[in-house]
Amino acid sequence: MLRKIVTGAAVAAIVMGAAAHAETLAIVNAHILTAEPVGEVENGTIVVKDGVISAAGQGVAVPSGARVVDAKGQIVTAGLVAVNTGLGLTEVSSVSGTRDDRQHSEGISAAFDVQYGLNPNTTLIPVARLGGVTSAIVVPQYDDTDKARQLPFAGQAAAISLKYGGRLLLKPKIGLVLEFGEDGASRAGGSRAAEFIQLRALFDDARYYTSHKAAYERGEGRNLGLSRLDLEALAPVLDGSMPLIVIAHRASDISEVLRLGRDSGLKLILSGAEEAWMVASEIAAAKVPVLLNPTDNIPSSFDMLGATLLNAKRLSDAGVEIAIEGNDTGPRVRDLRYNAGVAVSRGLPYAKGVEAITLAPARIFGLDKQVGSIAPGKRGDIVVWTGDPLEPLSVATQVFVEGAEQPLTSRAEELRDRYLAPAR
Structure with missing residues (x-):
């Protein structure tokens, strides 16, 4: 989860960790919601290698050494x-x-x-x-x-x-x-x-x-x-x-x-x-x-x-x-x-x-x-949601672009957190 402020070294670590698309990513227990041919899959797996989706759907094996993200049954869509x-x-x-x-x-x-x-x-x-x-x-x-x-x-x-x-x-x-x-x-x-x-x-x-x-x-x-x-x-x-x-x-x-x-x-x-x-x-x-x-x-x-x-x-x-x-x-x-x-x-x-x-x-x-759907051969642009993505109260908990996890922060949130903090 990256809802907290991501600054300096933390952001650098995220970017360096995804350098050259070296990481293989596997999102498991995902309620996949996308267009055909994958379609809607209630408990599926998405594998991203070198920034590109290599497999998605039910019964997909997790490659050895992959970073595993457990979606815990949450809805997962294309970016x-x-x-x-x-x-x-x-x-x-x-x-x-x-x-x-x-x-x-x-x-x-x-x-x-x-x-x-x-x-x-x-x-x-x-x-x-x-x-x-x-x-x-x-x-x-x-x-x-x-x-x-x-x-x-x-x-x-x-x-x-x-x-x-x-x-x-x-x-x-x-x-x-x-x-x-x-x-x-x-x-x-x-x-x-x-x-x-x-x-x-x-x-x-x-x-x-x-x-x-x-x-x-x-x-x-x-x-x-x-x-x-x-x-x-x-x-x-x-x-x-x-x-x-x-x-x-x-x-x-x-x-x-x-x-x-x-x-x-x-x-x-x-x-x-x-x-x-x-x-x-x-x-x-x-x-x-x-x-x-x-x-x-x-x-x-x-x-x-x-x-x-x-x-x-x-x-x-x-x-x-x-x-x-x-x-x-x-x-x-x-x-x-x-x-x-x-x-x-x-x-x-x-x-x-x-x-x-x-x-x-x-x-x-x-x-x-x-881009546009979760399917083999497409970029690993993927979003994990807390609920229905068309519901205003749902939020993105993890966002991946080309398989690289993105920092979920903004200047507006940083300013909010700065001024919410108790005065010293």
């Missing part, structure tokens, strides 16, 4: 995969100097790449890890301090691992972020229609650039609406190798985005999508996944008049793959499991609720061969 986060990019939301998740350079839009601003020493990563989060999708945000700006794209997202002392970056360039709706329209002259027209024109420019690079370098050809860096960044989006993560809320906007995706051959991921349930059949037919917060049921704008707690259930029932997010991009990232619990309480099948915070986000972003 949670958080979407729509700013982990590693933000510290204090109200202090602009601590935010590397946004920018306002006129020459950089689609080319903005968050992988270069990641900070492994942020105080927010340990907070997320306390909630069982072991990997996350880090997305750029728009800087709207100056509404006169007209940068269409927020930039490129990345996947990170929350392993203590390890390299954050898990996979770069996993999606390009674009916003529609009221805020998106404000960057394109104030109209949704203008934004869709502008976007189609920019896509045409990017295709023209790709097929006329030599002429462009000579200063020949037509004028293009984006910088060279942005035009190059759009190439993988237009050939379908990088998904376009589209923030859209209103049902009509979602339908128009799906039409744009069909016309342009785009691989889409919807984000926000509070009214997605109203066009669930269209989304399912297009095989487009959705990132959402199932607790969004009170409209904060006219874009969200149809927001409902039943959004997650209705989308899932229609065959749409969903991933559930936390309640902000920083300190409340770990709320994703509470939100999954809310969705389950409103009819989402329990197994889908767990999948929406583990395997589904991994699958959506092409990480499912590495």
Whole structure:
């Protein structure tokens, strides 16, 4: 148990003990709760060798010399995969100097790449890890301090691992972020229609650039609406190798985005999508996944008049793959499991609720061969819980990333314990 403060030599010992994935780990008497092929196993064993799961399920033998962790019948899941986060990019939301998740350079839009601003020493990563989060999708945000700006794209997202002392970056360039709706329209002259027209024109420019690079370098050809860096960044989006993560809320906007995706051959991921349930059949037919917060049921704008707690259930029932997010991009990232619990309480099948915070986000972003479930060949990202992980009173007692046990402490807890101590 690592609920107490882990400082100095203790943390170093944890990290050194797991160096080079030398330790073989066996978690026994585990109530395994994960997706198929292992599925739910009431009394199983998980073996991790060199940071990778080698076996999981019933009747699994414990290798000689392995470190044995007795789960004592507690629920054990794969590490949670958080979407729509700013982990590693933000510290204090109200202090602009601590935010590397946004920018306002006129020459950089689609080319903005968050992988270069990641900070492994942020105080927010340990907070997320306390909630069982072991990997996350880090997305750029728009800087709207100056509404006169007209940068269409927020930039490129990345996947990170929350392993203590390890390299954050898990996979770069996993999606390009674009916003529609009221805020998106404000960057394109104030109209949704203008934004869709502008976007189609920019896509045409990017295709023209790709097929006329030599002429462009000579200063020949037509004028293009984006910088060279942005035009190059759009190439993988237009050939379908990088998904376009589209923030859209209103049902009509979602339908128009799906039409744009069909016309342009785009691989889409919807984000926000509070009214997605109203066009669930269209989304399912297009095989487009959705990132959402199932607790969004009170409209904060006219874009969200149809927001409902039943959004997650209705989308899932229609065959749409969903991933559930936390309640902000920083300190409340770990709320994703509470939100999954809310969705389950409103009819989402329990197994889908767990999948929406583990395997589904991994699958959506092409990480499912590495993380998202307990299965042979995947990273040893594993969490032991005191109870149902979707219940707020349950806590993570042990968190492993690549088979290495992680310190379960944070600056917030250290400060709490310091000031709870009796004055001397």
